[in-house]
Amino acid sequence: MRRTPLDLVRAEPGPAYTVTFDGREIPVLPGQTAAAALWSAGITSWRTTRRTGEPRGVFCGIGVCFDCLVTINGRPNQRACLVPAEPGDVITTQEGTGHDGRN
Amino acid sequence: MGGTEQHTLVVIGAGPAGIAAALAAADAGVRVTIVDSAPQAGGQFYRRPAAGLGARRPQALHHAWGTWESLNARLQAHIAADRIRHLTDHHVWFVERLETAFTVHALVGPEQTDPDTVTADAVVLATGGYEKVLPFPGWTLPGVVTAGGAQAMLKGGLVLPGRTVVVAGTGPLLMPVAAGLAAAGATIAAYIESADPKSLVRHASTLARNPAKLAEGAQYGAALARHGVPVRMRHTVVRAHGTARLEAVTVAALDAEGRIRPGTGRRIACDTLAVGHGMLPHTDLAETLGCALDGVRVAVDAEQRTDVPGIWAAGEATGIGGAVLSLAEGEIAGHSVAAQLQGTDPDPRGWSAAAKTRSRLRAFFAAIDTVYAPPAHWPESVTDETVLCRCEEVTAGEIREAVEGLGAGDLRTVKLLTRAGMGWCQGRICAPGVAGVAGCPADTARRPFARPVPLGVLAGPADTEPNRHH
Ligand code: FES
Numbered sequence: 188m189r190r191t192p193l194d195l196v197r198a199e200p201g202p203a204y205t206v207t208f209d210g211r212e213i214p215v216l217p218g219q220t221a222a223a224a225l226w227s228a229g230i231t232s233w234r235t236t237r238r239t240g241e242p243r244g245v246f247c248g249i250g251v252c253f254d255c256l257v258t259i260n261g262r263p264n265q266r267a268c269l270v271p272a273e274p275g276d277v278i279t280t281q282e283g284t285g286h287d288g289r290n
Numbered sequence: 291m292g293g294t295e296q297h298t299l300v301v302i303g304a305g306p307a308g309i310a311a312a313l314a315a316a317d318a319g320v321r322v323t324i325v326d327s328a329p330q331a332g333g334q335f336y337r338r339p340a341a342g343l344g345a346r347r348p349q350a351l352h353h354a355w356g357t358w359e360s361l362n363a364r365l366q367a368h369i370a371a372d373r374i375r376h377l378t379d380h381h382v383w384f385v386e387r388l389e390t391a392f393t394v395h396a397l398v399g400p401e402q403t404d405p406d407t408v409t410a411d412a413v414v415l416a417t418g419g420y421e422k423v424l425p426f427p428g429w430t431l432p433g434v435v436t437a438g439g440a441q442a443m444l445k446g447g448l449v450l451p452g453r454t455v456v457v458a459g460t461g462p463l464l465m466p467v468a469a470g471l472a473a474a475g476a477t478i479a480a481y482i483e484s485a486d487p488k489s490l491v492r493h494a495s496t497l498a499r500n501p502a503k504l505a506e507g508a509q510y511g512a513a514l515a516r517h518g519v520p521v522r523m524r525h526t527v528v529r530a531h532g533t534a535r536l537e538a539v540t541v542a543a544l545d546a547e548g549r550i551r552p553g554t555g556r557r558i559a560c561d562t563l564a565v566g567h568g569m570l571p572h573t574d575l576a577e578t579l580g581c582a583l584d585g586v587r588v589a590v591d592a593e594q595r596t597d598v599p600g601i602w603a604a605g606e607a608t609g610i611g612g613a614v615l616s617l618a619e620g621e622i623a624g625h626s627v628a629a630q631l632q633g634t635d636p637d638p639r640g641w642s643a644a645a646k647t648r649s650r651l652r653a654f655f656a657a658i659d660t661v662y663a664p665p666a667h668w669p670e671s672v673t674d675e676t677v678l679c680r681c682e683e684v685t686a687g688e689i690r691e692a693v694e695g696l697g698a699g700d701l702r703t704v705k706l707l708t709r710a711g712m713g714w715c716q717g718r719i720c721a722p723g724v725a726g727v728a729g730c731p732a733d734t735a736r737r738p739f740a741r742p743v744p745l746g747v748l749a750g751p752a753d754t755e756p757n758r759h760h
Contacts, residue, residue: 190475192448196339197346216448218340223447231451231535232432238683242534244432245451246680246719248439249334250327251420253714254680265401268443271329271340 204274215272222267233257237283296321297631300410305333306613307605307620308416314624316373327381335613337445412600412627417572419606424567425723427529427676433536437467437566452561458482458527459566461662465510472517479560481521485662493657500654548666567664569610593626615651618644669726679720681713693728704728
């Protein structure tokens with residue numbers, strides 16, 4: 188078995204809950220950000236750019252670059268690396284501005 | 291605030307510098323409010339897993355954890371005694387200068403929707419730094435992350451970006467990042483450093499005065515060896531490959547002039563590239579306050595005062611140098627603030643140990659800085675198709691056209707012609723890359739505010755301005 192970050196710090200997390208990403212259920216440990224939850228599920232991109240539709244995810248990991256923007260519960264432009272994932276959150280890929288062709 | 295006659299200090303940033311400043315000032319009887327964007331104290335250096343993750347051994351991801359534990363114990367004691375107030379999840383976007391005081395404007399919560407303000411007689415800017423990443427073809431692929439970002443996600447969320455990681459770029463930060471990722475279960479396929487640390491020998495006497503730093507480096511080196519990490523010095527990543535996400539990188543050797551040596555390219559399969567080329571200070575708040583800069587950092591005097599009365603700065607904002615230097619600078623700032631607010635003569639003997647540490651470490655990092663530099667000719671590897679401004683998707687070709695075709699000669703004109711640096715991150719990420727490709731100096735382009743601000747919030751303070759009392 189591969190060692191995990193949780194083993195390394197001997198984590199005993201609270202009970203996991205779920206959120207959805209584009210309709211798929213993914214587990215979250217309490218305290219994880221949306222980006223951390225997506226990474227643990229093996230997902231690395233959740234936005235397409237406005238001009239060329241390229242996939243993007245975390246880059247700076249600390250709230251500076253805005254590459255990790257995502258739509259959560261219908262609100263676009265949330266920085267996934269900062270926003271905690273709450274039980275039942277509906278996370279969806281943000282296409283462009285996230286405002287359905289209004290831009 | 292409390293309504294007492296006590297003087298109030300607002301410290302912006304709860305990393306090592308901010309906490310040290312707050313502690314020194316509070317110990318001297320100043321009432322302190324720490325305003326910080328994170329949910330818990332510690333900054334980037336002492337970033338810890340969220341409480342819900344129940345980490346029993348957070349120190350496994352940290353160096354010198356004991357220092358943090360004693361700092362945090364002092365901080366918690368001051369908070370319990372109501373001498374320090376700690377506002378978490380507060381993103382400061384503007385510090386307003388009033389006649390004899392300051393108003394610190396923040397947006398609250400991770401979604402930054404609600405405004406909040408705090409008034410202060412003095413402000414310590416301990417805003418830290420962020421990582422510099424120079425562009426290369428493929429650097430926008432998912433799976434390419436900053437080295438510090440990979441570390442932050444690991445320390446805070448206990449997650450890895452992938453299983454097989456290449457760590458690349460330049461600078462001392464890459465070592466703890468690689469060691470941490472390896473300890474947490476990632477396979478480090480290669481460690482690629484463009485500098486030749488052998489040239490540190492030229493600074494032998496400066497290094498010898500910093501045995502703790504040398505021991506730290508040796509520890510990380512041993513950890514990399516233990517994990518069997520292949521280390522390549524004087525090498526660089528020339529391209530990241532993949533379509534929907536990263537699949538491999540090509541690395542190549544550098545010659546003595548910092549040019550790619552033809553025929554040395556080698557492809558390494560990986561799902562993650564953690565890359566960084568050093569750190570840059572966060573100076574936005576200082577700039578909007580009108581504080582003088584010294585190059586890319588906030589200029590301060592021996593007491594960590596900026597040239598704007600009432601504003602101090604400490605830590606990475608005043609020059610990159612790590613946690614121990616930040617602690618020393620913060621402590622000095624806190625003593626100086628307390629003396630000034632209480633109308634006493636500052637007594638440098640009270641901070642002589644911190645001052646000694648400060649000069650020793652500043653010399654150390656000045657030496658380090660001359661050794662760890664990106665390859666001199668890096669812009670030559672940046673193809674025209676490479677996106678430089680990640681927010682506005684401006685390519686290197688467009689930047690070159692603005693310079694060669696339209697005659698733009700400085701960063702400001704390049705920006706106006708191409709929109710590079712005008713997106714969400716306000717040029718923080720792309721400025722060094724755009725400047726390098728355009729061949730103009732990477733001067734800091736002034737931003738109106740420290741972060742994007744909802745228009746409704748902007749309308750608020752302006753409307754109420756004429757009625758303000760204090
Ligand atoms: S990854 Fe840069 S802001 Fe979230």
